[in-house]
Amino acid sequence: MRDTIRFLKNGEMVELENVGPTETVLDYLRLRRRDTGTKEGCGEGDCGACTVAVGRLIDGKLIYQPINSCIQLLGMLDGAELVTVEDLTNDEKLHPVQNALVEFHGSQCGFCTPGFVMTLFTLYHADSKEESRKTVIEWLAGNLCRCTGYRPIVEAALDACFETVDDVFSWRANQTREKLQELADSRDIFIGDSSKFFSAPVTLDGLAAFYGQHPDATLVAGATDVGLWITKQLRDLPKMIWLGRIQGLDRVEESPSGVLIGATATFEATEAAMTRLSPDLGELWKRIGSKQVRASGTVGGNIANGSPIGDSPPALIALGATLELQSAEDSRALPLEEFFIDYGKQDRGADEFVTGLFVPRLAANQAFRCYKISKRFDQDISSVMGAFRFTIVDNIITDARVVFGGMAGTPKRAGGSEAALKGASLDDPSTWGAGMQSLLTDYTPMTDMRASAEYRMETARALLAKALMEISGTPAKDLRVLAKREADHDRAA
Known part of the structure; x- marks a missing residue:
């Protein structure tokens, strides 16, 4: 057993024995080291001012990822390399990313700038990136600039981040890999x-x-x-x-039958596999948090915390995912939908923990859609999250799984709607109405700061209709007729 954590900083090993259970990386930097280039903004991983880079060996490659240091625990740096804005200059020469921000006037008040610099540093070092404005914007979705300086920041990124990597970190990459391998041990x-x-x-x-x-x-x-x-x-x-040091718990294993995801596999690590399962699932994964959040946040954690507005559970329930649990005495598996009992309550024993889940592939005659509705497109909490899987034979729905998040105290299937949709014809939108109408009794949504109960219900019904329309290829004009019929029905009721 080891009573210290060890990580690299500026090419040298740092070993700490006094690490509090809730001490954050940001507090360590600003309060202990007095490295105040990293800023504290929102304190919740939303604004990106506190962004630092963490380098780890992933499948033998040195990968740098952005993280929000305000919510990353100091102990979680063990075995990694920590890079902050203070580390980027070399012999007082600016890093290419920093230099581009200067040249393109990408800094105004400057408070957010270190966070932008560090996110762009990770883009600069990223493999297999498409040189485009879209790539830059996706990468910077977790960094906010209150001076509305995005245009010059994006232009600076386009100028600097797609050139051949040439900085002190690339020069000493082999040494860094060797040192990280030396830090890796099998001691608790x-x-x-x-x-x-x-x-x-x-x-x-x-x-x-x-x-x-x-x-x-x-x-x-x-x-x-x-x-x-x-x-x-x-x-x-x-x-x-x-849980980050447990060997094999971060596995992502694809097979003809589905994908096995370990409890500590991040959203970033699972994105490609989820996209191969379904393009809709891949698009959802891209909208879960920011680059910083997806690099740290895990699918298992999103499930285990049991939030009724968690993004991944509705989609995974619709796909028929199975959850794995373990304790000192036993292990078991259960359908993911049965894990969520009530608000803040899950089917998990006092000493049980999530080890992973299995997500089955769609059969040839199954169709899947999922949609996230939120006030902001990027890194926002869902107002309504809808996911749908239909089994179809001769254009007739023989089985339906309709799941919503944000509509109840847990992610929940719509049993009445599912039953009403069995036998519905994709060729006849008039047969869809009963399924949409049943949502009124399947859920009793609440009103909160994200959405009203009325908005949630109308949106849920619209999302179900949207899924059916897309799968069937129904023209929008036919959907408008269906929507008018449903509205007339509601008024009459």
Whole structure:
């Protein structure tokens, strides 16, 4: 067992033994090191001012990814390289990204600039990137500029980020890989005592045994949600178990029958596999958080936290995903839809934890659609999330799975609508009305800051109609007739 964390900073190893369970990377940088180039903005991983880069060996390659240091726990840096804006200059010469921002006047008040610099640094080092404005905008979706300076920032990125990589980090890449390999070991980490600690086991059996002894501990994978418990809810979380060092828990295994996703596999790591399952699923994955969030946040964490407005569960339930759970005594699998019992309550024993899930592929006669509705297109929480899978024989729906998030206390299937849609013809939109009407009794949505109950219900019905229209190829004019018929029905009721 090891009672320190170890990581690289500016080419040198840093070893820390005094690491609090909820200490963030941002606090370490600003309060301990006095490296104040990294800024604190929103404190919730939304504005990007605190962005730093983390380098890790992924399948033997050195990959730099942006993270929000305000919600990333310090202990989670173990085995990685931390890069901040202070590290980029070489002999007082600006990094190519920094120089481009100067040349294109990409900084106004300057508060957000270090975060932009670090996100663009990771784009500069990224493999297999398409040189386009769209790529830059997608990469920068998690960085906000309140001085409305996006045009020159984008132009600076187009100028600098698609050239041959030539900086101090590329020059010493082989040395960095060697040092990261030296940091990798098979020892559990435990810093603290039995009442307050940061722990990072390396095996599932070790996690099961340790969690069985401390079922009141907080399990953390990417900290994109747990980080907010600390910075916004100000929770006291004295016992922290990080899952990021457990060997094999980040697996993404594709097979003819489906995709097996380990509990610590990030949204970034699973995006390609999800896109191959369904283009709609791939588009949804791109809209979950920002580059920073997807690089850290995990699919397993999005499920285990049980949010009724989590983006991935409705789509995964519609696809018929199966969840894997383990404890010190046993392991089991259950349909994902059965995991969510009530608001804030999941079917998980006191010492059980999520190890992964299996997502089956669509059969040849199945069609899938999913849609996320939110006030902002990028990195926003859903108002309504709808997902639909239909089994079709001779253009007749023989089975339907209709699932919504944001419409109830949990992600929930619409049983009445599913039953009403069986036997509906894709050639006859008039047979779809019963399924849309049944949503009125399947859900009782609430009104909150994101949407009213009325908006949610109307949107849910519209999304179901949209899915059916797209799958059947129904012209929009026929859908308008159906919508008018439904509106007349509602008024009469």
